[in-house]
Amino acid sequence: MGREAAISLLIAAALLAAPLLGQAFDEPFVITLATKVAILGLAGTGLNLALGYGGLVSLGHAAFFGLGGYVAGILASHALNYEPLFTWPLTVEGTTQMLIIWPVAIVVSGVAALVIGALSLRTSGVFFIMITLAFAQMVYYFAISWPAYGGEDGLSIYIRNEFPGLNTLNPLHFFAVCYVLLLVAVALSFLLSRSRFGLALSGARQNAQRLATVGISPFRVRLTAFVLSGMVTGLAGALYADLNRFVSPSMLSWHTSGEIMVFVLLGGTRRLLGPAAGAALYIVLEHTLGDVSEHWMLLLGALLVALVLFARGGVIGILAGQPRHA
Amino acid sequence: MPEPILQTEALTKRFGAVVASDDVTLDLRPGEIHALIGPNGAGKSTVIKQIAGEVRPDGGSIRFAGRTIDRLDMVARARLGLARTFQVSSVAPEFSALQNVMLAVQSVDRRIYRFFRPALREAVLVEPAMAHLERLLLDDRAEVRAGDLSHGERRALEIAIALALKPRAFLLDEPMAGMGPENTAKLVEILDGLRAEAPILLVEHDMDAVFALADRISVIVYGRIIASGTPQEIRSNEEVQRAYLGDEGDDGAA
Ligand SMILES: Nc1ncnc2c1ncn2[C@@H]1O[C@H](COP(=O)(O)OP(=O)(O)OP(=O)(O)O)[C@@H](O)[C@H]1O
Ligand SMILES: [Mg+2]
Numbered sequence A: 001m002g003r004e005a006a007i008s009l010l011i012a013a014a015l016l017a018a019p020l021l022g023q024a025f026d027e028p029f030v031i032t033l034a035t036k037v038a039i040l041g042l043a044g045t046g047l048n049l050a051l052g053y054g055g056l057v058s059l060g061h062a063a064f065f066g067l068g069g070y071v072a073g074i075l076a077s078h079a080l081n082y083e084p085l086f087t088w089p090l091t092v093e094g095t096t097q098m099l100i101i102w103p104v105a106i107v108v109s110g111v112a113a114l115v116i117g118a119l120s121l122r123t124s125g126v127f128f129i130m131i132t133l134a135f136a137q138m139v140y141y142f143a144i145s146w147p148a149y150g151g152e153d154g155l156s157i158y159i160r161n162e163f164p165g166l167n168t169l170n171p172l173h174f175f176a177v178c179y180v181l182l183l184v185a186v187a188l189s190f191l192l193s194r195s196r197f198g199l200a201l202s203g204a205r206q207n208a209q210r211l212a213t214v215g216i217s218p219f220r221v222r223l224t225a226f227v228l229s230g231m232v233t234g235l236a237g238a239l240y241a242d243l244n245r246f247v248s249p250s251m252l253s254w255h256t257s258g259e260i261m262v263f264v265l266l267g268g269t270r271r272l273l274g275p276a277a278g279a280a281l282y283i284v285l286e287h288t289l290g291d292v293s294e295h296w297m298l299l300l301g302a303l304l305v306a307l308v309l310f311a312r313g314g315v316i317g318i319l320a321g322q323p324r325h326a
Numbered sequence B: 001m002p003e004p005i006l007q008t009e010a011l012t013k014r015f016g017a018v019v020a021s022d023d024v025t026l027d028l029r030p031g032e033i034h035a036l037i038g039p040n041g042a043g044k045s046t047v048i049k050q051i052a053g054e055v056r057p058d059g060g061s062i063r064f065a066g067r068t069i070d071r072l073d074m075v076a077r078a079r080l081g082l083a084r085t086f087q088v089s090s091v092a093p094e095f096s097a098l099q100n101v102m103l104a105v106q107s108v109d110r111r112i113y114r115f116f117r118p119a120l121r122e123a124v125l126v127e128p129a130m131a132h133l134e135r136l137l138l139d140d141r142a143e144v145r146a147g148d149l150s151h152g153e154r155r156a157l158e159i160a161i162a163l164a165l166k167p168r169a170f171l172l173d174e175p176m177a178g179m180g181p182e183n184t185a186k187l188v189e190i191l192d193g194l195r196a197e198a199p200i201l202l203v204e205h206d207m208d209a210v211f212a213l214a215d216r217i218s219v220i221v222y223g224r225i226i227a228s229g230t231p232q233e234i235r236s237n238e239e240v241q242r243a244y245l246g247d248e249g250d251d252g253a254a
Helices: A002-024 A030-052 A062-081 A097-120 A125-145 A171-194 A194-205 A210-214 A218-242 A254-267 A274-292 A296-310 A314-320 B045-050 B074-080 B096-107 B123-135 B151-164 B183-196 B205-214 B231-236 B238-248
Strands: B007-015 B016-030 B033-037 B060-063 B082-085 B171-172 B200-203 B214-222 B224-229
Touching: A002 A030, A002 A171, A002 A274, A002 A314, A030 A171, A030 A194, A030 A254, A062 A097, A062 A218, A062 A254, A097 A125, A097 A218, A125 A254, A171 A194, A171 A218, A194 A210, A194 A218, A194 B096, A210 A218, A210 A314, A210 B074, A210 B096, A254 A274, A254 A296, A254 A314, A274 A296, A274 A314, A296 B238, B007 B033, B007 B045, B016 B045, B016 B060, B016 B224, B033 B045, B045 B060, B045 B074, B045 B082, B045 B171, B045 B200, B074 B082, B096 B123, B096 B151, B123 B151, B123 B183, B123 B214, B123 B231, B151 B171, B151 B183, B183 B200, B183 B205, B205 B231, B214 B231, B214 B238, B224 B231, B224 B238, B231 B238
Parallel strands: B033 B200, B033 B214, B082 B171, B171 B200
Antiparallel strands: B007 B016, B007 B060, B214 B224
16 A cells, blocks of 8 residues: 555656646647646546546447537637527526536536446446447447537637636646646545445455345446546546547547546556556557557557456556555 | 244256256244254355345345345345355455454444544454454464465454454355364364354254254255254154265265
């Protein structure tokens, strides 16, 4: 525990230091990369609740990530065009306020996770993986074929959404927003993992029959975790849309689901800063190996296989040793 | 005679050509230990599984605590007060013994959906859980991973978990299986005290334990209850001798 906590602090400190150095040495690109790590780390932190703590191998988290992104894009585009979202039964306007966009993104992705989870969690194993994937693909094709918000071309956000007291167009300010949200999500995951609910969720992963025998429904516990997981990933999606000032169906593609899962696996499931570490490693590899060879994905694949075969705890597992006590 | 808390009515279960339960009618009354014995594959576990809700009967009905529970699932039956242990231990292996019992304690106080406070710092969870472990002589093993406990300790842990459910009836499937004589003796003593809290439907192969504990014994062979009565009656029943006790040599001589 002590060792992992120290490594977690180190990772958090490094992620904070990178953009500051970027600023000092006038390398704004580093700030953007660090922001991307924080956001994708947040998406992975969401998935970690389901995949890590709950043992629910969802290959459909792009649905929540993308929905969060579209919430940000759609609300912003309506606000910028001065067109209400709808006028009946009451008039609802768009908004460029992150403090409104986030809760909406969280609720929308949470509701989606409730529906997808309620249907998928009746299955397990490979079937669960396939069904979550299928639902995400449904959302993906819906986004492609719905022309109102750009269809295949996606939707641009002309001005980054606003946060009171900050200039979100300043890269450092926007990084700070994302970084703080990542830390909040990590802190909440930490509390959850040790709480009564965390006990029940971990129990469901280890032995669902045991949980049912003591009178706790594994289904309900898993569904709750799945919804919370989708909410966090959805929030990350909203930030990602703001980072790129653009949303497109690619945020919803299975490729995105796979990437989010890779962050968690690379960093280590059930490791608090595992997803952030995984996202960082992924992005660093992408930008170093990506320049050297177009086949960097192949190397990444080999690395993943090695990690899964020889170090179930991901990078943090390698650094911190023994997996922590349940 | 007090009203039974648990009653099965003509339970029938087939697995292909095998009739695992054939018209099984039995009951469990307050304060008693009712042993269900029979040769391997006779259908004892299948009876337990149907009562617990793991296996759906093909026919028949189960009443528990004054109501029919046929339509309830495993979770709902556990919540009504049926505490079950498994023939092959089933615990959360990564959890400590203590955490395994805490899971049951938090289920009973019906507050599972708490997300912030650390469970291990909640005295209302830890203290009762420790008390149950103590009763099963596991208190000094509380922090050990359940997966690292010895076989006998894991069997005892399952009973501690069942105890934590404050049940209205226990369903114990071979709690002594694979235990040494010393641990078996300890467990006999513990189960003896347990019947005062809730009656026990006890499936067990250890005939010494059965005859030491049971108020009533039912004998099942090929899914059918062939005899039911006091230990004396069962011991002197010729059909039972032939079908079961006689075959088991030493055990039968208990
Ligand atoms: N899920 C199943 N599928 C097919 N057959 C089964 C299944 N479960 C039990 N059986 C069969 O039903 C019969 C009764 O099995 P059961 O496990 O209830 O016996 P038991 O009395 O508990 O035996 P033991 O003393 O070995 O534990 C056996 O013939 C067994 O092979
Ligand atoms: Mg059996």
